Amino acid sequence: xxxxxxxxxxLSVQEGDSAVIKCTYSDxxxxxxxWYKQELGKRPQLxxxxxxxxxxxxxxxxxxxxxxxxxxxxxHITETQPEDSAVYFCAAKVPNTGFQKLVFGTGTRLLVxx
Amino acid sequence: NAGVTQTPKFQVLKTGQSMTLQxxxxxxxxxxxxxxxxxxxxxxxIHYSVGAGITDQGEVPNGYxxxxxxxxxxxxxxxxxxxSQTSVYFCxxxxxxxSGLYEQFFGPGTRLTVL
Numbered sequence: 329x330x331x332x333x334x335x336x337x338x339l340s341v342q343e344g345d346s347a348v349i350k351c352t353y354s355d356x357x358x359x360x361x362x363w364y365k366q367e368l369g370k371r372p373q374l375x376x377x378x379x380x381x382x383x384x385x386x387x388x389x390x391x392x393x394x395x396x397x398x399x400x401x402x403x404h405i406t407e408t409q410p411e412d413s414a415v416y417f418c419a420a421k422v423p424n425t426g427f428q429k430l431v432f433g434t435g436t437r438l439l440v441x442x
Numbered sequence: 443n444a445g446v447t448q449t450p451k452f453q454v455l456k457t458g459q460s461m462t463l464q465x466x467x468x469x470x471x472x473x474x475x476x477x478x479x480x481x482x483x484x485x486x487x488i489h490y491s492v493g494a495g496i497t498d499q500g501e502v503p504n505g506y507x508x509x510x511x512x513x514x515x516x517x518x519x520x521x522x523x524x525x526s527q528t529s530v531y532f533c534x535x536x537x538x539x540x541s542g543l544y545e546q547f548f549g550p551g552t553r554l555t556v557l
Contacts, residue, residue, distance in 0.1 A: 334484075337482075362545075362546070370550075371532060371548040371549060371550050371551055372485065372532070372548050373548070374545050374546065377543075377545075417484055417485065419485075429487065429490065429500070430485075430487070430546070431487075431501075432484035432485040432486070433484055434482055434483060434484045435482075435484050
């Protein structure tokens, strides 16, 4: 079945720096890759996603890139702010499931220091 | 819309007790699911449903039952609680977002402790 690995497990940056979180997946047929942000004690919330028919997607300060050949995708946050501090999860959709069956990475705790 | 709601927010059980975690959504979504979240392990799918009357197992279904008698409700039952079931449980539903694409919406979570 699908397996998703996420690195690093923790990431500390200074405010204004960029942050990059990387994920790899195992099933080359996976075609949907969402990223979730979870603040302390809150529910995960979708922040950006990408489908396998594109290589990059941007939304203001966040972007996601996808390399289908290498089976990895990355989250890029530019000009980080203290409110970006949270745990970020990547996920991959299990192929050939009508239901959006997602396999999640183990999460990256991002800390942005003022 | 209230979105996805869960009750209770917190629960403490003794080993062997049974209980039901409630989940409801008012967005008329067909797809609903239950995840558990443990430190260092991300979110793992327990059970899911693609519509009323239809349920299926996820990655970690043992010790849990679900039913889907209505589109709105998707309760998760713990038959005989064990300490290994101590976790935070999230219910989610999937439907069309404002973007016009499908998105998974999570409930606020239930923090369960089994002693």
